[in-house]
Amino acid sequence: MPDAAAGWLLPVVFVATYLAMAAGRVPRFRIDRTGMAFIGAVVLLACGAVTSRQAAGFIDLPTLVMLFGLMVLSTQFEIAGAYGWCAARIAGYRGSPLVLLALVVAVAGGLSAVVANDVVAFAMTPLLCAGLTARGLDPRPYLIALAGASNAGSAATIIGNPQNILIAQAGALDFWRFLLVCGPPALMGMACVFATVAFVWHGAFRRQAAATNSVADPPTVHPPAVDRPALAKALAATMLLVALFASPLPHEVAVAGVAALLFVSRRHETRSLMAGVDWSLIVLFASLFVVTGAMSASAYGAGAAAWIALGRVDLAALGPLAGFSLLASNTVGNVPAVMLLLSVWPAPGEAALQALAVLSTHAGNLLLIGSLANLIVSERARRSGVVLDFRTHARCGIPMALASLGASLAWFSLLGPLAWR
Template identity: 55%
Template sequence: MTALVLTVFALVYLGMALGRLPGLQVDRTGIALLGAIALLLAGVMDDRALVAAVDFPTLFILLGLMVLSAQFELAGFYGWCADRVARARRSPEALLGLVVLTGGALSAVLANDVVVFAMTPLLCAGLAARGLDPRPYLIALAGAANAGSAATLIGNPQNILIGQVGGLGFWPFLAACGVPALLALGCVYVTVARVWRGRLVCPGGAGAPVAVPELDRWQLGKGALGTLALLALFATPLPHEQGVLAVAACMLVSRKLGSRRMLGLVDWHLLLLFASLFVVTRALADTGLPGQVVGDMAAAGLPLERLAVLAPLSLLASNSIGNVPAVALLMQVWPDPSDGALYALAVLSTLAGNLLLTGSMANLIVAERAAAVGVRLSFAEHARCGIPMTLSSTVLASLWLVGMGYVGV
């Protein structure tokens, strides 16, 4: 059975790296699901073991946050933010800073993937209407969404998983990871501003005016109240997943917004990806081999808690198999990591997603949503900014993590 588990695991994570099965229209979620099904049919896991492998509290937190983000989306808030940013009477450089601040702040509290999904089309259109080239601003939006999401337990899926499995508190996490996130936002702005210096204006001139969805202030107020309630609940002994689900339930009770519309904005594919990866990684962990490898590394003087190991591992894994699959695997095989090491994993794996266009889901969403409205963001254009912003932010984050005693060198 061990050989079968290793084979399934290798094929699944190879698929994570490639993005899809060669010659087939099977994406990462489909690949992970096929792996889980193969383990079930082969008898490696029975029904009960498969269900036990899934970390339902993590999935509940993701689901609840997606419902809360749907509340803001249907209120027109993301579109309103994109429009206000694009129409702000500021210089191109100041406007770039506004994009970074807005994308980073929203992604720290709401799911970063949802933020960039909603903001990208209107931001493209609004910037083009002002005669500005949307491409550098889109790179800044994606970079800021990743950097800002590193600050909190609810900023992105991998942080949610780390916090839930590690039993981390919301406010201690913010105290540890907030500063590196702010430093990373500065790196995003400085990098994009320098790389695109003198080229922020679109050669084709101003485009046509943009129609912006109307902002529903009542629904926006409901979403804001729900967010404040959620932050308050994080300061109580109530389990995180119960607090998030309670807020999500309140969002679903509405006389105007249909629950079908709200649930239609939930990323069910991501939830299924998580559940399938839990199964595949649990099967591998049960073989005992990953634990043995981690133990051998520690015996050789290379424990995962060391920054010299964790930083390059996060950078490599996040830009090959993806930060979500990488974190899901590590959390299964890493025995008793310290809180400081988990803070470092959350920050480093998230910032590593800025390196390449394929490094994070937020990057891909921005590129795909921009292409749908006629703005092409190439791999090379992103890499010219992504590589320096990632390396500089990783160095600054590492100095903070070591200086504050969260991890050793």
């Protein structure tokens, strides 16, 4: 393809791909974000704007290996019945609605810091819907708390969510230093989720408490059986992974090694672990790597990088970084937004990357489209007969996201690694 044609095709494909990320679908077609990103990458390859060798070079294989391995570990917990057991125990709790809400926030946030938050949201949503509906409770506030807490809690570690994995690989971030810096704002974000849902739904909780007290023998929610050997294996694998993170071994090699050990089993076939891998998310990452990589390697990307480097856009300051996170995460989504920013941001420091991880994650709670976890909870709830729509989520999402961002900004400014501009 002539260079002149490739020159105009690249920005067109790039803009079209990210518009599709923002819209979430193509009108009159059943094409989602992954499909559009893949089509964009294929168009660039087919038209010669990017060669196969260049495309392979743009794809960050260590990040994809990290994603794959962590999904395998999460699937091991799901096979063991850990997520179902937690969700059923929460739904069957007989105490006050506020204590039940606190349990949802604590369990979802805690699990999401260790395993991928999207898997936690996927596994717990239908069981919470079934258990709470059987008890005559409205599942919606607890589902909002599930999505919000899984996002907030995942900000604590480099393995909590896809964008953190991407950021950690880009900056070679240390697991323990990241936890030390980002753990406190993650806990503050979980507190904001609890406080916001408790305030917005206080009337409904009061009515639920009264209705529960008036029922002499409320229905029992039976937790599913737990496969104890499989759970022990999952816990051992997690402890091994955390120990390996303290070693000089590259993170992606540590995660891949743990996943390989999980495949060695006399009770569960490899395909059962592979079935839990979100291949759609991996294809989305690979496709966006190609599209954003091609753009960043072009004159357009070089110009954007130079603009940032000259200080025209001061992304090393908390204010602009928070503004970008809030706007981009709730248009194209926090994963594509982070990938786009990293492709043109020249040499961001460790402190800036830590702040980006927390701010982009908390910003994803603002609207239903802000994060994959939100969309997963909404879709899984719909299949269980519970409608969690855009407006219902926004009633809690907007204040919880703004409160979380405010608390995080205060935390980072107190630490002093970044300066207000």
